[in-house]
Structures are given as structure tokens and as C-alpha cells.
Amino acid sequence: MEFKEIEKKVVENALSYGKKYNIDIDEDFALLKLYEEVGELSQAVLIHRKKSRPEKHIAEEKSKEELGKELADVLGLVIVNAYLMGIDLEKSLIQKWINR
Ligand SMILES: [Mg+2]
Known part of the structure; x- marks a missing residue:
């Protein structure tokens, strides 16, 4: 599975979790959940x-x-945070960890 496809499925799961439990999956929730x-x-x-x-x-x-x-x-949760912040995580990962 490609990274972009994994990201898409992770985000979909997070959003459906939010719907199921009536939780707003916003940037505050995602960051605090990452700390958890x-x-x-x-x-x-x-x-x-x-x-x-x-x-x-x-x-x-x-x-x-x-x-x-x-x-x-x-x-x-890193993937969900990147999605909510409008960050292309794959691109950032390549820039920061591979093409230094
Ligand atoms: Mg856990």
C-alpha cells in the first residue's frame, strides 16, 4: 500500500471515529490525542x-x-495532525529525512 493511500484510510478512520462518538476531530483534539x-x-x-x-x-x-x-x-495521529494542518506529510518526510 502506498503512503498516500495509508494516509487517506487513516484519516477516514479518524473522521468516522469522530462521527461515531460525536467528537469534533479538530486540530486541538488531534494534537492532544497525539500526546496521549x-x-x-x-x-x-x-x-x-x-x-x-x-x-x-x-x-x-x-x-x-x-x-x-x-x-x-x-x-x-501524526498523519491526522498533518491532514488537519494541510501538510503533505510524505513530501515533508522526504525533504526532512531523505533528501537532507
Ligand atoms: Mg494507544
Whole structure:
């Protein structure tokens, strides 16, 4: 799947989530939600590295799967933020990370 197609589907999912739960998916919501997901990623890393309370520890395979999910949430929210800000994320990514 091309990056643009992934972006389109991610944005569609975010907008339908907003409709379903009657939440306005605006720039404030998207930015705060991104912070929330970064927090969830931090928690997943702490659990994966067994730096959390022992009762939170889970099998390594499962904790790695959770890491992947939280990274995906962060990326998804980055994509939604870019869409709401009118940013061509693919272009910015290439400019900033590939064609420096
Ligand atoms: Mg999450």
C-alpha cells in the first residue's frame, strides 16, 4: 500500500471515529490525542523493558506486540495532525529525512 493511500484510510478512520462518538476531530483534539498516544507508547516501553510495576509485566512477545500498536497509534495521529494542518506529510518526510 502506498503512503498516500495509508494516509487517506487513516484519516477516514479518524473522521468516522469522530462521527461515531460525536467528537469534533479538530486540530486541538488531534494534537492532544497525539500526546496521549505518546504517553501510551512510553508506558508500553516501560512494560516491555520491565521497568514498570511487576504486576504489569507480560510475556515479551505480547509486550512487543503492544509496542507496535502504540507506535502505530502515534504514527496514525501524526498523519491526522498533518491532514488537519494541510501538510503533505510524505513530501515533508522526504525533504526532512531523505533528501537532507
Ligand atoms: Mg494507544
